[in-house]
Amino acid sequence: MTARVSVFERPATQRGTGGYGVTLRSIRKEFGSSVAVENLDLDVRPGEFLTLLGPSGCGKTTTLNMIAGFLTPDGGQILLDGQDVHQLPPDRRDTAMVFQQYALFPHLTVGQNVGYGLRMRKRPKEEIRQRVAEALERVGLAGHEDRLPSQLSGGQQQRVALARAIVVQPKVLLFDEPLSNLDLKLREQLRLEIRHLQRELGTTSIFVTHDQTEALVMSDRIAVMRAGRIDQLDTPEKIYREPANAFVAGFVGQSNLISGVCMEAGADRCTVQLPTSDFVYARHTGTVTKGDDVRVLLRPEALRLGGESAATSLTGQVVEVVNEGSIATVVVDIAQDIRLRVTVSDPAAMSLPVPGELTTVSIPPGAARALPTD
Ligand SMILES: Nc1ncnc2c1ncn2[C@@H]1O[C@H](COP(=O)(O)OP(=O)(O)OP(=O)(O)O)[C@@H](O)[C@H]1O
Ligand SMILES: [Mg+2]
Numbered sequence: 001m002t003a004r005v006s007v008f009e010r011p012a013t014q015r016g017t018g019g020y021g022v023t024l025r026s027i028r029k030e031f032g033s034s035v036a037v038e039n040l041d042l043d044v045r046p047g048e049f050l051t052l053l054g055p056s057g058c059g060k061t062t063t064l065n066m067i068a069g070f071l072t073p074d075g076g077q078i079l080l081d082g083q084d085v086h087q088l089p090p091d092r093r094d095t096a097m098v099f100q101q102y103a104l105f106p107h108l109t110v111g112q113n114v115g116y117g118l119r120m121r122k123r124p125k126e127e128i129r130q131r132v133a134e135a136l137e138r139v140g141l142a143g144h145e146d147r148l149p150s151q152l153s154g155g156q157q158q159r160v161a162l163a164r165a166i167v168v169q170p171k172v173l174l175f176d177e178p179l180s181n182l183d184l185k186l187r188e189q190l191r192l193e194i195r196h197l198q199r200e201l202g203t204t205s206i207f208v209t210h211d212q213t214e215a216l217v218m219s220d221r222i223a224v225m226r227a228g229r230i231d232q233l234d235t236p237e238k239i240y241r242e243p244a245n246a247f248v249a250g251f252v253g254q255s256n257l258i259s260g261v262c263m264e265a266g267a268d269r270c271t272v273q274l275p276t277s278d279f280v281y282a283r284h285t286g287t288v289t290k291g292d293d294v295r296v297l298l299r300p301e302a303l304r305l306g307g308e309s310a311a312t313s314l315t316g317q318v319v320e321v322v323n324e325g326s327i328a329t330v331v332v333d334i335a336q337d338i339r340l341r342v343t344v345s346d347p348a349a350m351s352l353p354v355p356g357e358l359t360t361v362s363i364p365p366g367a368a369r370a371l372p373t374d
Contacts, residue, residue: 018082019204020171021046021096022067027061027076032158036062038228039076044206045082045220049198053215054225060208063225064174067206068095080172091120093172093175096165100177102157104149108162110136111145117168135163138197155186162194166201171200175207179214191218212252216240224248242285244372246295256298258342262370265290270370272296276335278310282368294370300343302367305330305353307360312368314340315360318353328352332361 024045029037037059044050052060060065065071067078069090079084085093096117104113115132123131136142139159149157158178175194179187195218198205209215215222216236223233223249232244243249246257259282260272270288272280280296288294307313316334328347332340340361344352353359 018171018202019047022172022204022206023079024063024275025077025079027063027078028074030067030074031072037066037227040228040230042223042230042233044204046204047202049195049205049207049220051209051215051219051222052225053209053222053251054280055210058223058225059228061176064097064176064206064208067172068097068174069093094170095172095174096168096170097176098161098178100163100180102161104147104157104160106149109145110147110149110152111140113149113160114163114167116164121168131167135167138166139163140193155182155190158182158190166197166203170203173203174206175205177209187214188298194218198353216252224251232346242369243297243371245374246297247370247374249297254300254341254343256300258296258298258338260296262288262290262292262294271309272370274338276314276338278312278314280363280368281365282370283366286368287372288370293373295373297369297371298340298363298367300329301342301345302364303340303342304362304364305342305344305359309361311363311365313360313362315358316340318355318357318359321352321355323347323352332359334361
């Protein structure tokens with residue numbers, strides 16, 4: 001008697017590294033006269049969960065489609081596991097894609113949809129049956145083989161699409177905004193499920209989204225894209241704490257960004273003068289020099305109401321107070337063009353100011369970061 005071996009089982013030495021590394025070298029794609037992706041370099045590590053995050057039209061889908069082989073780059077190289085895949089059609093790249101619109105065959109059952117790739121690969125019937133059942137179990141849809149897609153909810157259809165992608169045991173999973181069509185609760189749940197599944201399988205994953213929370217919650221690393229280029233590639237924590245520029249800071253997380261001029265600069269600290277003539281002592285990552293115009297990033301949760309013991313405090317009029325119970329946001333007009341949002345983490349423990357009142361916002365040491373203006 002042979003023990004039933006899971007089709008997802010890999011030798012212990014390979015577990016957690018079941019995916020290929022993906023390398024993009026100076027990848028370029030143009031549509032007519034417009035450049036969708038511009039000399040983009042990217043190294044995705046084997047088994048990594050990497051997110052391409054950026055606003056609509058920045059080239060995320062185009063990049064993904066070139067990795068999958070649906071689009072041919074106009075320049076540059078794509079390497080999967082170190083091999084140039086220029087000549088390989090999509091079905092020979094060991095990649096599988098999950099789309100926003102699920103893209104299931106409506107007239108095929110769930111089982112037939114999930115098994116489609118295996119039938120194309122001419123796997124034996126019994127193996128297909130077993131692998132389909134196991135993939136469905138992995139996505140929480142055990143026993144749903146005989147349903148039609150129309151008999152499933154949106155969330156269930158996306159689970160079927162996920163099962164269809166993992167059943168062929170790809171070395172790289174590609175996700176193009178797979179959760180965008182789902183409501184918030186389901187999205188939050190599926191984020192975690194996809195992440196757990198990816199960790200278990202160890203498949204390299206490239207996930208496209210314009211939802212910063214999704215990117216922060218799911219990723220090992222995030223590539224923040226703008227206009228066909230990568231502005232910053234880092235861990236979620238670094239992207240949030242040490243954004244490379246004002247665009248990244250504004251795109252990821254809540255932010256107050258104030259213009260200023262760098263008066264003195266050390267290796268990682270600088271003094272910035274604000275338009276109010278106040279000075280702020282700010283951190284930077286070596287990108288700021290004396291005389292530069294800069295943007296000062298102040299995260300709302302790092303600011304405090306009241307003026308005690310802060311290096312810098314600014315006074316202004318409260319224009320809005322939104323109390324959500326567990327947190328509150330207070331918006332203060334400091335000067336023309338300087339409006340600060342301050343997050344209060346335990347509003348019940350203090351008396352919140354009211355609109356119209358004058359209040360002081362203090363910037364604790366280490367809270368400010370000076371960024372290049374671009
Ligand atoms: N087939 C095409 N023909 C012409 N232009 C295209 C084509 N596909 C994409 N583009 C353009 O290339 C740019 C990048 O598009 P892409 O679909 O990669 O953006 P995206 O980051 O995925 O955006 P979204 O978040 O809206 O999905 C856009 O300016 C888009 O209009
Ligand atoms: Mg897209």
